[in-house]
Amino acid sequence: MNSDYKKYIYLNKQLWNAWSTNHTNSDFYDVEGFKKGAHSLTDIEISELGEEVNGRTMLHLQCHFGLDTLSWERLGDIPTGVDFSENSIHTAWKLNMHSQFILSDIYDLKSRLEKRFDVVFTSYGMLFWLPELKSWAEIIYHFLKPGATFYMVEFHPFLDILVDELKETPNGYFGSNEPVRYHLTGTYAAPDADITADEYRWKHPVGDIISSLTRAGLQIRFFHEFNYCAYPVYPGMIRISNGKYVIRDFTDKFPYMFSIMAVKP
Ligand SMILES: C[S@@+](CC[C@H](N)C(=O)[O-])C[C@H]1O[C@@H](n2cnc3c(N)ncnc32)[C@H](O)[C@@H]1O
Numbered sequence: 001m002n003s004d005y006k007k008y009i010y011l012n013k014q015l016w017n018a019w020s021t022n023h024t025n026s027d028f029y030d031v032e033g034f035k036k037g038a039h040s041l042t043d044i045e046i047s048e049l050g051e052e053v054n055g056r057t058m059l060h061l062q063c064h065f066g067l068d069t070l071s072w073e074r075l076g077d078i079p080t081g082v083d084f085s086e087n088s089i090h091t092a093w094k095l096n097m098h099s100q101f102i103l104s105d106i107y108d109l110k111s112r113l114e115k116r117f118d119v120v121f122t123s124y125g126m127l128f129w130l131p132e133l134k135s136w137a138e139i140i141y142h143f144l145k146p147g148a149t150f151y152m153v154e155f156h157p158f159l160d161i162l163v164d165e166l167k168e169t170p171n172g173y174f175g176s177n178e179p180v181r182y183h184l185t186g187t188y189a190a191p192d193a194d195i196t197a198d199e200y201r202w203k204h205p206v207g208d209i210i211s212s213l214t215r216a217g218l219q220i221r222f223f224h225e226f227n228y229c230a231y232p233v234y235p236g237m238i239r240i241s242n243g244k245y246v247i248r249d250f251t252d253k254f255p256y257m258f259s260i261m262a263v264k265p
Helices: 003-024 031-035 043-049 067-074 086-095 106-111 133-143 157-165 206-216
Strands: 057-061 078-083 100-103 117-123 144-155 180-185 196-201 219-226 237-241 244-247 257-263
Touching: 003 086, 003 196, 031 067, 031 086, 043 117, 043 144, 043 257, 057 067, 057 133, 067 078, 067 086, 078 086, 086 100, 106 133, 117 133, 133 144, 133 206, 157 206, 206 219, 206 257
Parallel strands: 057 078, 057 117, 078 100, 117 144
Antiparallel strands: 144 257, 180 196, 219 257, 237 244
């Protein structure tokens, strides 16, 4: 990985360490509800990846402080969560039931973890933190057992255009090696948090995402697009029904999220 990427990854890691504490106490993540027995997964990943999961081993990449990881455990999986934020992984360790949590940049994971998994899972708000997808896809391939499944559900890169269009200077759809810098106050889960910071994001068009997976050797089983967002993560979103949000009245017009299932032959 080039040294510029390392610099931005380091800066993003500091950001996530600051955000993490606020997220743990936020209504958005509702840790108290989780402790009482709720789970944090949406109907999308549960229905697409499957509910009947008894004993399936799962690698959860970019697991944040582990609520989704532990939710999969609640549904019967045997998960291992990975994240590069010390504060997030420390919270995950404290919340922990039986899942394993590993503190690591996902790009360094091959040197930290030997196991192979029945499923590699990753979700909502993770791709734009990654500077390049070739190594990402190879890491996914590496950690899958033969015949095992990769599943991801993510905000659609098109959504960035829509949000950009609402600003004076749109950044467009296609990315480059250079990250886009966003200057933010608060966070998506704790908008009133007293944190002002820069975040560095990379744009990854859909073609690059799919091609990185197929080039790594995975076979795509499906690619789905959704006309709503599962979380109100962008300013000005309105709720149209339970777990469904859109920008203004833009229902049925734009792709807000997508999911991919792929298999290692
Ligand atoms: C929006 S969160 C993902 C949330 C996830 N859907 C969940 O389970 O709550 C993005 C996560 O990616 C992590 N992250 C970003 N870049 C990373 C990297 N290079 N290696 C490991 N974790 C990374 C951040 O620390 C953060 O927890």
